[in-house]
Amino acid sequence: MTTPVAVTPKPSAPTPLVPRVWRRDRTSIPTRPMLIGSAVVGVLAALILDVDTIGVAYAIVFAGVTVVVGLLTPPRLTPIQWGACAGALALFGVAAVRGAGWLVFVCLVAAWVVFTWALIGGRTWTGIALGTIMPWRAPLRVMRFARRRNARPGAALRVPAVRVVAVGAVSVAMLLIFGSLFASADPEFAKFFDGAAPSIRVDETIAHLLIGVLVAFGTLTAVYLRRRTPDVDALAPMPASPLPLWEWVVPLAMLNVLFLGFVAVQLKTLFGGDKHVQVTDGLTYADYARQGFWQLMMVTVLTLLVIAVAVRRVDRDDRRSRALARGLLGALCTFSLVIVASAVHRMWLYENQYGFTRLRVSVFAVELLLGLVFVLLIIAGVRMSGAWLPTAVLAMATVGLLGFAFFNPDAYIAEKDVERFEQGKSIDVNYLSTLSVDAVPALDRLPEPQRSDSLWYLKQELRGSEDSWWEFNSARKQAREILFG
Known part of the structure; x- marks a missing residue:
């Protein structure tokens, strides 16, 4: 009788700690x-x-x-x-x-x-x-x-x-x-x-x-x-195992109660505008706007962090879990939208009171973009599917940045500051002189000596030979025509 021979299985290859990103390439050839x-x-x-x-x-x-x-x-x-x-x-x-x-x-x-x-x-x-x-x-x-x-x-x-x-x-x-x-x-x-x-x-x-x-x-x-x-x-991180229902519902519910209480108590402050600033002792437009901005930043980071963690821990195969996640995370995003609207409103008041700068206009644009991100988050929550969200945010940011460039921030800043000066308010000529050639058409409307003071540096920069075809820039061309005829 033949004695069976034990066969030792070959050890399987160890699973790499870091997934392979690049395919092995020994054959690709440039044409x-x-x-x-x-x-x-x-x-x-x-x-x-x-x-x-x-x-x-x-x-x-x-x-x-x-x-x-x-x-x-x-x-x-x-x-x-x-x-x-x-x-x-x-x-x-x-x-x-x-x-x-x-x-x-x-x-x-x-x-x-x-x-x-x-x-x-x-x-x-x-x-x-x-x-x-x-x-x-x-x-x-x-x-x-x-x-x-x-x-x-x-x-x-x-x-x-x-x-x-x-x-x-x-x-x-x-x-x-x-x-x-x-x-x-x-x-x-x-x-x-x-x-x-x-x-x-x-x-x-x-x-x-x-x-x-x-x-x-x-x-x-x-x-x-x-x-x-x-x-x-x-x-990318692997899908996480879902938590028991109560372990994520309780924190989210408490956070929503906190947000609801904040919005309810601060309702007068959030949308009080000029009247709230004028009747509150020690409150300035600068403080009012900065508070709204930091609220927005904190709420944005908190909401994104909570959503990123909660979505990974929700059991999407369970109908009740999906319903609770939609309600709790949707409410959190909605409260965040309220504070985004407040921050945009505050920054608008601040800019109309003290004038416009690159930082203020940029913050205003970022706040609007973040508001749209929250809208996308709500849509992703309703569908309980966010696979499309990164690409959608990238596309939205691209379109938003192109819109911001079309908006022409330097020209807008100069235009609004000139309008404020024409209404009898003060103007910061030193700051306006740091703007780019985009601001020349608006600054050209200023009376003397403000016009010359604000355009002196730009005149020195543009003085000289014309641009070649490969250096063409429509803003520089328009500025030269205005300043030098």
Whole structure:
């Protein structure tokens, strides 16, 4: 009789502590259009992009990046991704119509977030946040991607990518150096290229070459992210086990009672407006507005934290749990909306009393945006599904920021302060002189000497030669026409 032999099972592979974000990549190969397109965009950036000048060049370069990523890199972008790229392009385009550097900077940062979402995706808050840093973690992968060859004869580009970039850099350097020297040597030659091609000094060549190399490599990075998209949602927190009903109902119910009591007791204060400030001893418009702002901030953080924890702990398969969650979290969001409305009202009173500044107008806009976020939270609570919420908030923030840029905050600040001055109130000329060229049309209405005092710095900044086509900015153009005729 044969004795059975015990078989020792093979040990299973240990589960990784950190989920895999990047797929193993040893086969992806850059095609000729990808490499040439990235190099062309880099050359374009080296020729026209100047980080010190706000102009249309930002949108032109980004449009080139979008063409390479969207048309030369398979798979083709989906309609939603094309929409996100269009939103990012619109944010870059703010640099062509607004002169406020702080506003343009915010729009460029937002464009980065939107474009990385278009490349990588992300259905969760964690995924959207991590997507913004993935391009910074990809350089080594991109360099290996660019060095690969295809073993099949004639199937892929045989020239090393490094050589393509080097040849492009050398070509641009020679054009810039010799072109600038020829332009300096012959006025007629300089006139021929004046306004049609960049006029760059020899000492600026290295900076422009660096910009070109960075943009070319950044474009190739975007190509790689399309070809080997990381799974950023893999690092999102796993679903938590639900708590017993009473463990989350009791805290939420008590918190709602607290909010209800606060709103009820403070009803007169919340919407008292001018009358409440005037009849309350020791209360100023500044105190009134700041109280509303900090209430909003505290309520926002508290509500978002509570919702994030409670939704993860609610048993969504239980009908009674879903009903209680809808009621309690919906009430919390509703009370928050009341305080958002109060804060907006207080800030409006404050601005009308003391004038408008960038900080006050920006806070006002953020308060309105947060109010819309609470509305989305209520909708998500009714549906008991928030998978769409991160993407919806990102889209809403993008549209809101574009609306804020269209609103033209610097021009609005100047317009309102000039109106207050025309009504006999004081005006802070020193602060108005720090505004951008967006404010020139409104400041031009001031009488002397306030007009000259508020426009002196802007006149010095705009004095000189006209912008080239790649430096075009409609706000600067309008300001020059007003100030210099």
